[in-house]
Amino acid sequence: MIFPLLAVLLGLALLVWSAGRFVEGAAVSARHFGMPPLLIGMVIVGFGTSAPEMVVSALASMQGNVGIALGNAYGSNIANIALILGVTALISPIAVYSKVLTKELPILLSVTLLTALLLSDVHLGQRDAGILLGVFGALTVWSIREGMQPRADALGDEIRAELDAHAMPLGRAIFWLVVGLLLLIASSRLLVWGAVEIALGLGISDLIIGLTIVAVGTSLPELASSVIAVRKGEHDIALGNVLGSNLFNTLAVVGIAGLIQPSAIPPEVLSRDVLLMALLTIVLVGMGFRIHGQGRINRFEGAALLVTFVGYSAYLVTTTLN
Numbered sequence: 001m002i003f004p005l006l007a008v009l010l011g012l013a014l015l016v017w018s019a020g021r022f023v024e025g026a027a028v029s030a031r032h033f034g035m036p037p038l039l040i041g042m043v044i045v046g047f048g049t050s051a052p053e054m055v056v057s058a059l060a061s062m063q064g065n066v067g068i069a070l071g072n073a074y075g076s077n078i079a080n081i082a083l084i085l086g087v088t089a090l091i092s093p094i095a096v097y098s099k100v101l102t103k104e105l106p107i108l109l110s111v112t113l114l115t116a117l118l119l120s121d122v123h124l125g126q127r128d129a130g131i132l133l134g135v136f137g138a139l140t141v142w143s144i145r146e147g148m149q150p151r152a153d154a155l156g157d158e159i160r161a162e163l164d165a166h167a168m169p170l171g172r173a174i175f176w177l178v179v180g181l182l183l184l185i186a187s188s189r190l191l192v193w194g195a196v197e198i199a200l201g202l203g204i205s206d207l208i209i210g211l212t213i214v215a216v217g218t219s220l221p222e223l224a225s226s227v228i229a230v231r232k233g234e235h236d237i238a239l240g241n242v243l244g245s246n247l248f249n250t251l252a253v254v255g256i257a258g259l260i261q262p263s264a265i266p267p268e269v270l271s272r273d274v275l276l277m278a279l280l281t282i283v284l285v286g287m288g289f290r291i292h293g294q295g296r297i298n299r300f301e302g303a304a305l306l307v308t309f310v311g312y313s314a315y316l317v318t319t320t321l322n
Contacts, residue, residue, distance in 0.1 A: 001197075001198070001201050003194075003197075004193070004194040004195075004197035004198045004201065005194065005198065006194075007190050007191070007193055007194030007197070008191055008194035008195055008198065008213060008217075010187075010190060011187045011188070011189075011190035011191030011192075011194060011217075012187075012191060012217035012218075012220070013187075014183055014186070014187035014190070015052050015056075015184065015187040015188065015191060015217065015218065015220075015221075016052075016217075016220045016221055016224070017183070018179075018180045018181075018182075018183035018184045018187055019049065019051055019052050019180065019184060019221040020180075020221060020224070020225075021176040021177075021179060021180035021183070022048065022051055022176070022177060022180025022181055022184055023044070023045060023048040023049055023051070023180075023221070023225075024166060024173075024176060024180075025173045025174065025175070025176030025177030025178075025179075025180055026044050026048055026177050027040050027044045027045055027048070027159075027163060028163065028166065028167070028168055028170075028173035029170065029173045029174055029177055030044050031163050032170045032173065036148060040159055040163070043140065043143050043144065045159065045237075045240070045241070045244070049221050049222050049225065049241055049244065049245050050076075050244070050245045050248035050249055050252075050253065051181075051184055052184060052188065052217075052218040052221060053072055053073060053076050053218045053219075053245075053248070053249050053253050054248070054252060054253050054256065055184050055185055055188040056068070056069075056072050056188045056191060056192060056214060056218055057069035057070075057072050057073055057253045057254075057256065057257045058256050058257070058260065059185075059188050059189055059192050060072070060192050060206075060210070060257075061256070061257040061260040061261040062260055062261070063192065063196070064261060065192065065196055065206050066124075066257060066261050066263045067205055067206035067207035067208075067209075067210055067266070068192060068195055068196070068206045068207070068209060068210035068214055069210065069253070069254075069257035069261075070124070070207065070210065070254065070257065070265070070269060071206070071207045071208065071209065071210020071211035071212075071214065071215060071273075072210045072211075072214045072215050072218060072253070073249045073250070073253040073254045073257070074211070074215075074249075074254075074269065074273045074274060074277055075210060075211035075212065075214070075215025075216070075273070076215045076218055076219045076245070076249050077245075077246045077249050077250060077277050077280075078211075078215070078273070078276055078277055078280060078309065078312065079215055079216050079219040079309065080219055080222055080241075080242045080245055080246055080249075081242060081246070081277075081280040081281065081283075081284055081305065082280055082305045082306065082308045082309035082312070083216070083219065083223070083305075083306065083309045084219060084222055084223045084226050084241075084242055085226070085238075085239070085242055085284070085297060085302065085305055086302045086303065086304075086305035086306030086307075086308075086309060087223065087227065087302070087306060088226045088227055088230045088238050088302070089297040089298065089299060089301060089302025089305070090299055090302045090303060090306065091227060091230055091231065092230045092231065092233075092235075093296060093297060093298045093299055093302070094230060094235045094238055094239055094296065094297040094302075095235050095296050096235070096236070096239060096288050096296065097235065097236055101236055101239055101240055101243060101288075102288060102289070103146075104243045104244075104247070105243065105284065105285045105288045105289070106285060107139065107247070108243055108246055108247055108250075108281055108284075108285075109278075109281050109282060109285050111135065111139075111247060111250050111251060112250060112274075112277060112278050112281045113278065114131075114132075114135065115132070115250055115254065115274060116270065116274050116275075116278060118131060118132070119265055119269070119270050119274060120270065122264060122265045122266075122267055122269075122270060123262075123263070123264050123265060124254070124257070124258040124262060124263055124264075124265055125258065125262045126258060126259055126262050128258055129254075129255045129256070129257075129258030129259040129262070130255075130259070132250070132251045132252075132254055132255035132258070133251065133252065133255035133256070133259065135251055136247075136248075136251035136252045136255060139247065139251070158229070158234040158236050158237045159237065161234070162234070162237070191214065191217065192214075195209045195210070195213060195214050196209075198213075204320050205266075207266060207269070208316060208320050211273065211316060212313065212316055212317070219245075222241045222242060222245050225237070225238075225241055226238040226241050226242065229241070239288075246281075276312060280305075280308070283305075287301060
């Protein structure tokens with residue numbers, strides 16, 4: 001058991017580090033080629049932070065461990081809202097300024113409800129995967145069109161400031177882009193192997209491992225970047241990381257997993273994990289659209305989100321051990 005545990009810890013550490021290098025290299029390279037900052041924030045950064053989930057879930061599906069793939073996607077979404085936004089809002093209340101992000105909130109809710117509908121027959125087939133990937137493609141086109149609009153937006157302004165603060169030559173940016181991607185793949189293989197071995201050793205399902213260790217681990221890049229962003233007053237980057245990542249996980253990560261390995265879905269995924277993900281998304285939309293005043297996640301709401309995540313994790317652990 002010691003070697004699988006070390007593999008998971010080393011895999012997670014490499015995953016977090018390589019994800020940061022990959023996203024930074026991709027964002028700076030895109031800036032060198034003239035991509036607008038808002039488009040970089042919506043596509044490169046927003047979706048790039050989900051690269052760990054995508055690689056881990058794809059590898060797990062190819063090895064027949066669909067539980068890790070699904071647990072990773074939905075567990076990461078739950079962690080993104082309840083853990084990451086909870087911790088971030090406790091550090092500094094998150095104000096929603098970006099008009100683009102307020103458009104993404106109802107889109108995320110619609111996509112979450114679509115997922116629940118497609119999985120209502122407790123089966124993830126290639127047709128379901130095709131629908132998810134088709135919607136993802138359409139949203140990517142929409143994101144590109146929104147990002148190319150010549151208008152001021154808070155998210156674009158924050159991304160521009162970050163890119164200016166981390167300027168580097170194009171050659172170095174491409175180097176980190178390639179190295180980050182290669183290490184993402186290598187660390188994901190190590191992480192998946194360790195997670196599967198731990199699940200087998202403890203006699204628990206790979207779904208639980210995916211929902212806990214793997215999901216939280218692959219969400220660490222979003223946690224780090226969101227905390228750093230909110231400490232700098234870049235609230236829209238913090239929220240944009242979560243929205244982009246959840247859209248990517250729900251559509252692309254699950255879609256790729258279903259395309260590679262169609263499979264039956266454990267009923268508890270729908271009644272427990274997807275349900276909680278949907279409820280958290282509804283709460284997040286409510287926070288983003290106040291009846292009176294600007295959208296905002298205050299410290300009290302951040303604490304409530306964090307308590308929800310702790311309670312959910314404790315429930316998973318206790319039901320597994322019983």
